[in-house]
Amino acid sequence: MSRFNPTRRQFLAGAAGTGLTLWTTAHLRAAGANDDIRVGVVGFNGRGGDHIKGFRSVPGVRVVAICDADQRVVDRGVKIFEKDNQKVETYIDMRKMFENKNIDAVTTATPNHWHSLFTVWACQAGKDVYVEKPVSHNIWEGRKCVEAAKKYNRVVQVGTQRRSDLGYHEAWAYLQKGNLGKILYARGFCYKPRGSIGKTAGPQPIPASVNYDLWCGPAPMDPLRRKDLHYDWHWFWATGNADIGNQGIHEMDLCRWALGQPALPPRVYSFGGRFVVDDDAQTPNTQVAVFDYQPAPLIFEVRGLPRKAGETAMDNYRGVRIGVVVQCEKGYYAGGETGGWVYDKDGNRIQQFKQQGAEQHMANFIKAMRSRKPEDNVAPVEGGHLSSALCHMANVSYRLGKETPQAQIAEKVKGDKEVMDSLDRMKQHLAANGMDLEKLAPVMGPALAMDPKAEKFTGALADEANKLATREYRKPYVVPEEV
Numbered sequence: 001m002s003r004f005n006p007t008r009r010q011f012l013a014g015a016a017g018t019g020l021t022l023w024t025t026a027h028l029r030a031a032g033a034n035d036d037i038r039v040g041v042v043g044f045n046g047r048g049g050d051h052i053k054g055f056r057s058v059p060g061v062r063v064v065a066i067c068d069a070d071q072r073v074v075d076r077g078v079k080i081f082e083k084d085n086q087k088v089e090t091y092i093d094m095r096k097m098f099e100n101k102n103i104d105a106v107t108t109a110t111p112n113h114w115h116s117l118f119t120v121w122a123c124q125a126g127k128d129v130y131v132e133k134p135v136s137h138n139i140w141e142g143r144k145c146v147e148a149a150k151k152y153n154r155v156v157q158v159g160t161q162r163r164s165d166l167g168y169h170e171a172w173a174y175l176q177k178g179n180l181g182k183i184l185y186a187r188g189f190c191y192k193p194r195g196s197i198g199k200t201a202g203p204q205p206i207p208a209s210v211n212y213d214l215w216c217g218p219a220p221m222d223p224l225r226r227k228d229l230h231y232d233w234h235w236f237w238a239t240g241n242a243d244i245g246n247q248g249i250h251e252m253d254l255c256r257w258a259l260g261q262p263a264l265p266p267r268v269y270s271f272g273g274r275f276v277v278d279d280d281a282q283t284p285n286t287q288v289a290v291f292d293y294q295p296a297p298l299i300f301e302v303r304g305l306p307r308k309a310g311e312t313a314m315d316n317y318r319g320v321r322i323g324v325v326v327q328c329e330k331g332y333y334a335g336g337e338t339g340g341w342v343y344d345k346d347g348n349r350i351q352q353f354k355q356q357g358a359e360q361h362m363a364n365f366i367k368a369m370r371s372r373k374p375e376d377n378v379a380p381v382e383g384g385h386l387s388s389a390l391c392h393m394a395n396v397s398y399r400l401g402k403e404t405p406q407a408q409i410a411e412k413v414k415g416d417k418e419v420m421d422s423l424d425r426m427k428q429h430l431a432a433n434g435m436d437l438e439k440l441a442p443v444m445g446p447a448l449a450m451d452p453k454a455e456k457f458t459g460a461l462a463d464e465a466n467k468l469a470t471r472e473y474r475k476p477y478v479v480p481e482e483v
Contacts (some may be wrong), residue, residue: 008448036062037370038062042118045070048132051314051421064103065088065089071209074090081358093448105128108129112134120144120148122346122370134241134387138469146381149380155377164296165355166452167356171353186255188299188300189317189321190254191322197303199278200227203223206224220474232281264393270287272287272444286305324336337355400465402444448460
């Protein structure tokens with residue numbers, strides 16, 4: 001049976017926290033008092049705080065250690081446990097946490113540039129891993145995570161919570177059985193408000209509580225050129241992956257899952273730009289990416305600007321702002337974080353698929369740790385790597401692009417009506433935000449060929465593209481060639 005399509009009974013039995021079956025310590029490292037699984041959390045200023053809360057709510061699990069490069073964040077974390085009269089070990093350097101033999105699993109919600117090295121180091125240390133999305137900061141290092149999990153026989157689960165959502169399991173099974181005919185294409189949407197991060201006059205001071213060397217890790221230890229150290233790293237290429245690799249990875253994963261694609265596509269191109277705002281950020285706030293999967297392509301759209309200048313509401317496509325639309329011959333599916341509906345050709349609702357079980361994602365990780373069965377891990381690192389790599393492919397094309405008059409872009413894509421539709425709607429969106437379409441010149445990225453098996457770019461611009469498919473690592477924070 002496919003690991004991505006368990007029966008309803010199997011799924012619910014696996015997800016229920018109280019239904020976890022204790023697994024022999026012959027395979028699981030010493031589980032501690034009462035066979036509890038002991039967890040260490042690395043990076044908890046944002047999403048990592050949810051890790052602490054989530055794992056503390058799973059029966060048979062204890063969060064016993066926390067780590068962050070910011071001492072102020074660590075101190076705040078200690079107070080969380082003190083409120084419940086609990087003690088927790090603290091670390092600034094994750095490597096010291098990995099040396100702790102009394103920790104069975106580690107989780108991370110560090111910035112993206114740390115995800116892969118964290119995963120490789122943790123696997124080498126014999127820890128099971130829960131890693132937030134995206135798995136990687138670039139294509140090459142994501143594959144190293146897959147290799148490390150396999151080599152050290154570690155359970156590595158990705159924070160793509162929709163994989164624990166039974167509603168999506170049922171919806172994609174419904175479509176893939178042909179109930180609406182052939183799937184024609186999948187569209188992903190990340191229409192999420194992203195305002196200006198401001199503009200600095202020069203390097204900003206590093207907070208005294210931060211170990212900046214550890215914070216930067218694999219990334220260059222450059223002067224800080226933003227007001228907010230902790231969150232706005234998303235919008236800089238050295239540490240983040242734009243919103244397509246931030247929020248968008250969730251919807252990208254849903255699209256690839258719906259299409260049933262087990263590998264990377266043979267071609268990608270992307271266009272867009274950072275419009276309206278004038279700030280220090282480097283990444284686009286408006287982006288379209290096209291993945292040439294066959295027989296049904298994947299088209300992804302990012303918008304950070306509002307529906308119209310002066311408003312706060314966001315655009316939508318068939319009622320979807322953050323979610324997916326899967327078009328078939330006889331109708332389509334449209335949905336987001338709370339589930340969705342299947343519609344016929346005339347837009348009439350046929351069947352609803354509600355959100356069910358996404359909140360059990362962390363409990364699923366514990367279930368997989370105890371059983372050591374691959375099929376119990378609904379979000380394995382292999383799939384997380386592929387969906388993350390799609391985001392990276394789009395960004396590589398974008399970063400190799402150049403500003404191009406929108407009329408020329410229209411000429412290039414006019415043979416594909418679905419992409420032309422995305423371009424036309426993007427232009428209308430930018431016009432509503434005050435852009436002069438006569439002067440509009442988005443960045444048009446080149447069409448890049450990909451060898452799905454080797455996971456390397458080929459053909460024109462391959463050398464330039466493959467340089468962006470990895471990075472120069474800052475010693476000693478190096479993802480190894482041989483894990």
